[in-house]
Amino acid sequence: MKKGKNNKNNRGLTKNGPLLLIALPGILYLFINNYIPMFGVFLAFKDYSYVKGIFGSDWNGFNNFKYLFRQDAFTIIRNTLLYNLTFIILGTICAILVAILMCELGERFRVKIFQSSLLLPNLLSWVVIGFVGYAFLNADTGFINNTLIRLFGGEKVAWYTTPKHWPIILTIVHLWKNVGYSSIIYMASISGIDKSIFEAAKIDGAKKLEQIRHITIPMLKPTVVILTLMSIGRIFYSDFGLFYQVPMNSGALYSVTQTIDTYVYNGLMELQDIGMSAAAALYQSVVGFVLVVTANAVVRKVDSDNALF
Amino acid sequence: MKNFKKLFIVVFSVLMVVGLVACGKSDSGKQKEGDASSADKKSYDKVVYAYATFNNIPSSDVLDTVAEEINKITREKINVEVELLPIAIFDYSSSVSLTLQGGGQIDLFQSLGDFNTSVSSDMAYDLTDLIDTYATEAKEVLGQDFLDACVKDGSLYGIPTYKPYALTPMVIYKQEIADELNIDMSQVKNIFDLTDVLRKVKEAYPDMTPLVPVQTGTSGVNMTIPEVDYLTDDYYSPKGILKGNDMTVVDYYGTSEFADISNLARTWYNEGLILQDAATTTSTATELMAAANSFCYVASYSYPPADTAASISAQVGGIPLGAVQIGEAYLDTTSINALSWMVSSTSKVPEAALKFLNLTFTDPDIINLIIYGIKDRDYVISEDGYVSYPEGQDASSVPYTAQLSCGTLGNFFLMHPMEGTSKESLIWEEEQNQLAKKSPAMGFTFDSSGVKTEYTAVSNVIQQYLPGLLCGSVDPEVMIPEFQNKLSEAGLDTIIEAKQSQLDEWLKNK
Structure with missing residues (x-):
């Protein structure tokens, strides 16, 4: 570990690199499973149609939320x-x-x-x-x-x-x-x-x-x-x-x-x-x-x- | 040592990551192969036929053999190649809609009870202009009346499966008990006649609960109300309905018939004639009938009473059963289009898909291949035309069968009958289709997209009250008014108005 002494960042990486690598599958999983789907959030404001697809469907304002407040x-x-x-x-x-x-x-x-x-x-x-x-x-x-x-x-x-x-x-x-x-x-x-x-x-x-x-x-x-x-x-x-x-x-x-x-x-x-x-x-x-x-x-x-x- | 440990960690984590990547790769590799093979036979349009199966899903090798047999016919007849895609019934709807959303290829699928959803979410291809060119024979088989059930806003979106549509309400009962107590079941002409029979049974066997529910929350009484058009809902969750020939949409729960059957169920409940947990039990009628402490249940079937009794008898462990008809069948739009075939809106070869769909209604070889698989490997056929499984095999051991889906694919009347059924019944069933009374609003479908908010709220209220009322576990005197109150708060009136105005519009354009 002596070599990396003069560079703090570098030392952190050599030290934690393998650990990060181990965490990588987990992080990837989190990213794919929990972050990417977040883009779908605007589906809540759309009148979804299979033909028009996620991006092409018409906007619906807050209509989709109404039934939750009846x-x-x-x-x-x-x-x-x-x-x-x-x-x-x-x-x-x-x-x-x-x-x-x-x-x-x-x-x-x-x-x-x-x-x-x-x-x-x-x-x-x-x-x-x-x-x-x-x-x-x-x-x-x-x-x-x-x-x-x-x-x-x-x-x-x-x-x-x-x-x-x-x-x-x-x-x-x-x-x-x-x-x-x-x-x-x-x-x-x-x-x-x-x-x-x-x-x-x-x-x-x-x-x-x-x-x-x-x-x-x-x-x-x-x-x-x-x-x-x-x-x-x-x-x-x-x-x-x-x-x-x-x-x-x-x-x-x-x-x-x-x-x-x-x-x-x-x-x-x-x-x-x-x-x-x-x-x-x-x-x-x-x-x-x-x-x-x-x-x-x-x-x-x-x-x-x-x-x- | 320390270095070694570090090295180990690095190598190990790299391996893990590579492993993940490799997994991804092998998948895409497979896909490429598939693409390549279809590219070889470019001259044929490829149609993916997604159907729900109640049987085991065969392995892909076996599917290929069946598809190949079908292709031998279709290549010649319509220049199309077919890929069979059986999907287990329980995730059919979600699987199809997810595949379509994800851009996967499915050209033909069945609506499975949500004709309207499929149409209003644009999953179905508009067939109006295609049907006369590519599916004339199917149109002839069905007739305009039935085809109209799949029309919405003047456009045709599907072709209904041709099968026995007419559901006739019946009482299914244990023959031995009826004989022993000298009950003449043929005297039971309607649901109200049943009470005395139940009382007699209860008297003789105090420990018995004579009547069991046909399924969770349904004692069957609701199926006996005559001439109800549920206007695109079903009897599990009726909203506004039509009664008889009157074209005014009415509140189902306000009708005197509904009050009558609720009171009837309450009488049964109070006298211990019906299973006390009928509103919640998840046991099905066949399970409950297999037990010793039950006598009968009420349900609707599309087969003649005697056949129905015989086939259910086999499912409850051979207890001899009888069946008696207690009402008339009534056809509304939903009873026709609940099972209809659609070309997907994302299909690149809608003409080819429709041509193949046409064959499933007209070509006995094709429909029997899809249902039973390959002759002598998956089934044998007797001299007089009845199908059974090869010696020593059954539905779960033959390489391919979709026998239990027989009422859902193409033309039911072209399929070879199974051993144990009779050809006379088929004739009875086809007759019933023609004879059964049809709703004056046949062909009308209700588009609920304008009242979604009300629909969710009303569905919830119905779930809350209806099972209790139909099974007698709550007092209708108190509960029906409360129920109706809640319904109108939830917006039932808005739904009824929307139905009425769409119906009026439909009548005008008819």
């Missing part, structure tokens, strides 16, 4: 935002809780077993989970109606036509599927905390709970902030599988299960309009972008070390 707009936006907020808050709390418990387990073997079983739901597809849910909630033969309610008494519930239970069901299903996965990141952060801090605290007489409250949780703060900021960026998107497959797309539940993604899907299944779907995607990403920038600005004000940018 009568149900309030319900849909409310559902999307509230569910995502709940998921962010409860998800973070549960993930941290699981991570702390896992770290306290200590023994490798036990940790492995618990971790694997918590991760398993994350590997299942939503369609499968939808049917597992159906096995529980089916009005005629489901486990809850047929076994639990029969055992403990009570009225049978037509689950797929009773909206009031679904906010809870969806939250439980979401947490069940995702907590295991997100706790991994927190476990990694916890094991990154200097062990000597805990030892010092122990010598000073801090009990387990006090250690967690005063050491683990404050040390996790940067991770929590970053992860939350990132999920705020996606707060206008919803997990399509969760909101479509798990309630079996049951119309009677729309008031509590319909989010922007399922609304767009259900509405455009018939029309298959490219411009309108592009409009929905643009709308979601613009709102997400604005929210991330705002949230980041707030974080920077309060605690500039933890801001993303």
Whole structure:
């Protein structure tokens, strides 16, 4: 490395060149997959025609966006935002809780077993989970109606036509599927905390709970902030599988299960309009972008070390 | 050592990049080969025929052998070479539209339920001036009436597949249970007669849910409303409709018939005569009928009742089934043009494409090659003209078959019948096509491009309420008014107005 000493730039390149080269396929992928399609953004403002092609189609102003702001707009936006907020808050709390418990387990073997079983739901597809849910909630033969309610008494519930239970069901299903996965990141952060801090605290007489409250949780703060900021960026998107497959797309539940993604899907299944779907995607990403920038600005004000940018 | 490590990293990353580039290259290499081979036979126009298949997609070698057999005929007859492009049914529409968008060659494709979408997004070539020169025989086979179903704004955009169009509503039931309980099913003349039968079955078998839905959210009651022209929508999502000979577009959900069938479904639901989860279950009627605790379902079929029962019986594990007709078939534009063949607007050889399309309606050799493949390799034919698979083979093991697509390609009545069906049924079906009552608005198609915003909103509202009403899981007394309220908020009235004005315009020019 002595040769490059007099040229700073050059040294950076020799040092990082191979690494950049390794990253190249990833960067290329990102470029091809995430940046090039961005040119399609103006499709959202076009009345798309196959003959005229992407560039030749007529401009359409904001007509493609109109359907997103009709009568149900309030319900849909409310559902999307509230569910995502709940998921962010409860998800973070549960993930941290699981991570702390896992770290306290200590023994490798036990940790492995618990971790694997918590991760398993994350590997299942939503369609499968939808049917597992159906096995529980089916009005005629489901486990809850047929076994639990029969055992403990009570009225049978037509689950797929009773909206009031679904906010809870969806939250439980979401947490069940995702907590295991997100706790991994927190476990990694916890094991990154200097062990000597805990030892010092122990010598000073801090009990387990006090250690967690005063050491683990404050040390996790940067991770929590970053992860939350990132999920705020996606707060206008919803997990399509969760909101479509798990309630079996049951119309009677729309008031509590319909989010922007399922609304767009259900509405455009018939029309298959490219411009309108592009409009929905643009709308979601613009709102997400604005929210991330705002949230980041707030974080920077309060605690500039933890801001993303 | 350190240097070695660095070298390793460099070499490795270079390899990875080269690997990627190589992948890209091998693809383009293949394409070139393809170009070269078609350049050799320049004298023939090449037509790409994209059809949806419900069977396995054969390997390209096998496809070539079938295409070659077809080409032997087409080279001589119409100076055209064909490339077969079977696409799995589930991604047919998207695959075709993406190929066309990407500039790939597809000359012939089928509309698969979105005739209107294909036309309004300019995917289809205007055939008005070509049909009389290049597809006169196909036109004769179909007759002007049916061809008119593919006319929009005075231009012809497609040729409907010639098949049994007339869908007759029927009750499909388990013969053994009917016999055992001494139920005379022939006495069931309409959907309302069914209630007593269901009650009888429920009484004898309290654990049974006698009626199952034909598919998610459809108990079948809606198929029995007579003489409804959905005006380019379908019974899954009706918006404005025509009733009988009256040319006023009306709100489907405001009709007394809709209230009647909703109330009927509600009665069934309350008495436990219909599956409680009918509005959401994704199990199909055949799955549910295969189970022991079901008795019947209501659906529309294009085959004679006895044939229908026999063919469904085979799908539910051989349980003997009966079928009884409970309504009359009614033909509207959509029932004809839902499956129509189109020449793509991007085609460079529309004349050649149309010439080949014409052959699929008129040349039995060609249509049978596309459906069954090559004789004695993919199928055998009995002396009296029925097709079966070669000894020890079935649909999934023969090299080529598209048998399940038989109702979607060209002329159905030219195909050899399968073993187990009867030629008499074919005659019945062709008769039904002529006899079935036709909507006075036959040939009218509605262009929804002006009311897209309303369409999405209304579709969503319908999704929300219709399955519950048709399966009885919600109370129509409360829900129909609420439903209608929501619909008019969503802009149903605008859609109905647009339909009416387009219909009036169409009537004027007729």
